[in-house]
Amino acid sequence: EPEVTQTPSHQVTQMGQEVILRCVPISNHLYFYWYRQILGQKVEFLVSFYNNEISEKSEIFDDQFSVERPDGSNFTLKIRSTKLEDSAMYFCASSNQASGSGDTQYFGPGTRLTVL
Amino acid sequence: AQSVTQLDSQVPVFEEAPVELRCNYSSSVSVYLFWYVQYPNQGLQLLLKYLSGSTLVKGINGFEAEFNKSQTSFHLRKPSVHISDTAEYFCAVTEGGSQGNLIFGKGTKLSVKP
Numbered sequence: 001e002p003e004v005t006q007t008p009s010h011q012v013t014q015m016g017q018e019v020i021l022r023c024v025p026i027s028n029h030l031y032f033y034w035y036r037q038i039l040g041q042k043v044e045f046l047v048s049f050y051n052n053e054i055s056e057k058s059e060i061f062d063d064q065f066s067v068e069r070p071d072g073s074n075f076t077l078k079i080r081s082t083k084l085e086d087s088a089m090y091f092c093a094s095s096n097q098a099s100g101s102g103d104t105q106y107f108g109p110g111t112r113l114t115v116l
Numbered sequence: 117a118q119s120v121t122q123l124d125s126q127v128p129v130f131e132e133a134p135v136e137l138r139c140n141y142s143s144s145v146s147v148y149l150f151w152y153v154q155y156p157n158q159g160l161q162l163l164l165k166y167l168s169g170s171t172l173v174k175g176i177n178g179f180e181a182e183f184n185k186s187q188t189s190f191h192l193r194k195p196s197v198h199i200s201d202t203a204e205y206f207c208a209v210t211e212g213g214s215q216g217n218l219i220f221g222k223g224t225k226l227s228v229k230p
Binding site for chain 1: 148150152157158159160161162165167206208212216217218219220221222223
């Protein structure tokens with residue numbers, strides 16, 4: 001069964017450093033998402049991406065964040081200058097159609113980011 | 117704005133007992149509702165979803181949920197749980213016709229004891 005994969009599973013970085021989290025969505029999916037979950041808190045939406053551009057983003061997704069689909073398979077989240085409060089589990093998800101049509105989002109296993 | 121409340125952060129239950137995990141949502145527009153499960157060290161997996169039609173929705177692993185519009189609830193139930201159901205369960209909502217970003221509740225940790 002096709003699945004969303006994410007690398008690395010765990011990333012440790014120093015405050016102020018740039019990190020890139022990588023995701024490979026399901027191959028025929030067209031909509032891509034990033035979410036994060038700070039320990040003990042809700043899973044929060046960050047950004048959605050369709051047709052090579054951001055379709056929606058939350059207040060969390062400020063200028064420090066960017067997303068890219070550099071080729072036909074990868075979907076990346078870059079944090080330009082990490083802060084302590086960026087420590088969280090980051091989930092990538094993909095769907096064939098927009099979930100606002102009822103389509104299911106398929107989630108990856110997550111990348112745990114620890115900022116020291 | 118939409119929001120989701122999962123009233124119980126932890127639910128301990130004995131094996132073969134029934135369980136209900138509660139979810140309430142608030143929204144001023146039509147919504148689609150989802151339940152996801154997260155097993156340890158794994159990603160979120162869809163259990164079931166409500167789009168329209170019958171208010172009782174059946175999902176994988178013997179789970180079902182009932183959509184109640186008047187009470188703005190979407191509680192998850194299973195008549196007899198197994199040890200393997202131990203996991204964290206997330207209720208989520210998305211606005212119909214939107215790009216589909218999911219709004220999640222805080223999750224409920226279900227712990228099934230022998």
